[in-house]
Amino acid sequence: MHIRVIRPVIDTTLTPAVTDEVEHWAAPGTTVDVVSLLSGTASIESEYDEALAGPGIVQRVEEAAVDGVDGVFITCFADPGVHAAREIIDAPVVGGFEPSFLTAMSLGDRVGVVTILPNVVPMLRSLTRRYGLDSRLGSIRVVDMPVLGLTDREELIDRLAAQASAAVQNGEADSVVLGCTGMLGVTSAVRDRLHGKGIHVPVVDPTASAITWLESSVRLGLTPSRTTYMTPPVKARKR
Structure with missing residues (x-):
């Protein structure tokens, strides 16, 4: 099982600590990798921060889909980008x-x-x-x-x-x-x-709840509902 952890921030100083934490909670046999954003904010503490993080989160989720990961954890308690992510990847996605x-x-x-x-x-x-x-x-x-x-x-x-x-x-x-x-x-x-x-x-x-929730969802073969999280219509988009 491969879980991609997306830190929805540009800060990387806490990445080693986040990696240690998610690996602590992951079950044996679960592979976890952690990525931050290329653009956005150093932390999410407002609606403004969350809006700025959105494009970077979507980019990382698109990469996760290409990589064929089994689950995605967007590691923020405010659940930024979670619902958008569920529209574009056939894998369970959760925030905190x-x-x-x-x-x-x-x-x-x-x-x-x-x-x-x-x-x-x-x-x-x-x-x-x-x-x-x-x-x-x-x-x-x-x-x-x-x-x-x-x-x-x-x-x-x-x-x-x-x-x-x-x-x-x-x-x-x-x-x-x-x-x-x-x-x-x-x-x-x-x-x-x-x-x-x-x-x-x-x-x-x-974090413990998110990682174990994803592992359970993957084991149960669960993915986002396409009657709720419908695939976005094809159109020109620029970001």
């Missing part, structure tokens, strides 16, 4: 949001998301409405750290644990989703912090 939120929904009633910055909260609320999941969203809290600042692991764990604890204690969440795929390798530490406070709720990692 959908698989992790659906997993969290299967483990608890109200889902609490802890994400990066206030800027992205409206984007994530819009996603829950698009997916018809808004009735299961308990709250969206922020750690107030930019994507490129998430490398301070201890500070990130502290803030995630504080916000997740508050969400549960205030009755906002029965399961917690880490709301950024840049939150690498911290899930178990956050879960342990909560358990140490007597808070026993699942903490869902978006």
